[in-house]
Amino acid sequence: MVYIGKILAPYTHVTEGTEMKPTQPPNLQGNTFLDILQELHQAVFKSVPDETDPFILTERRREYVAYVLAMYYDCGVCEKFHSRKIQDLQKTSQFPNWKWRTKLDRTVLFLQTDKRYVSERLWSEWLAAWNEFVGSIDKYHPNLSAELLLAVGIARKDRALMKLAVRTLRKAIVDKGKVRMLVRDVDRVVVFMKSATGKNRTDAYLLELLEEE
Numbered sequence: 001m002v003y004i005g006k007i008l009a010p011y012t013h014v015t016e017g018t019e020m021k022p023t024q025p026p027n028l029q030g031n032t033f034l035d036i037l038q039e040l041h042q043a044v045f046k047s048v049p050d051e052t053d054p055f056i057l058t059e060r061r062r063e064y065v066a067y068v069l070a071m072y073y074d075c076g077v078c079e080k081f082h083s084r085k086i087q088d089l090q091k092t093s094q095f096p097n098w099k100w101r102t103k104l105d106r107t108v109l110f111l112q113t114d115k116r117y118v119s120e121r122l123w124s125e126w127l128a129a130w131n132e133f134v135g136s137i138d139k140y141h142p143n144l145s146a147e148l149l150l151a152v153g154i155a156r157k158d159r160a161l162m163k164l165a166v167r168t169l170r171k172a173i174v175d176k177g178k179v180r181m182l183v184r185d186v187d188r189v190v191v192f193m194k195s196a197t198g199k200n201r202t203d204a205y206l207l208e209l210l211e212e213e
Contacts, residue, residue: 075197
């Protein structure tokens with residue numbers, strides 16, 4: 001995902017593969033700040049040479065998390081980029097015909113519900129519906145639903161979602177160290193996506209306002 005500065009721009013053309021040719025991006029923060037974000041992107045999605053703290057989550061899973069966050073934050077530029085990246089990765093997937101977009105979009109709809117604003121009865125109904133739904137994701141990618149749940153929980157500081165996600169992961173994965181690293185990987189994607197979506201959603205409009213007569 002190169003969409004900060006060069007990377008965070010809207011795109012006019014996509015060549016074969018994932019190479020993108022950007023238009024001139026809105027740039028409110030300046031190039032130095034964008035360079036820092038680009039380095040953060042590299043660390044979150046591509047790692048760095050001589051990595052001593054390797055990822056547990058595969059690149060595909062990190063892209064699934066990023067796509068869900070792009071949709072959750074309603075960032076069109078981010079959604080388009082991660083969609084293209086996932087489509088490219090799907091070419092080498094064990095399940096190339098998995099309807100990933102439908103399942104992830106429905107996940108976003110599920111996670112709009114916030115326990116703090118519904119009754120206990122409705123929350124119980126939500127849990128039952130969620131538990132029925134997650135099988136359609138986890139049968140292709142075990143525990144992915146919990147990773148997506150965790151991402152949105154972190155993004156909005158939702159303790160109910162974070163607790164449910166971590167407890168689900170700890171139940172499924174015996175190695176506590178592995179669970180910790182998995183949570184770390186999801187958290188890294190959330191940290192980056194908060195910055196990227198914030199920039200992409202508002203920069204162009206803020207610059208318009210600043211240029212008004």
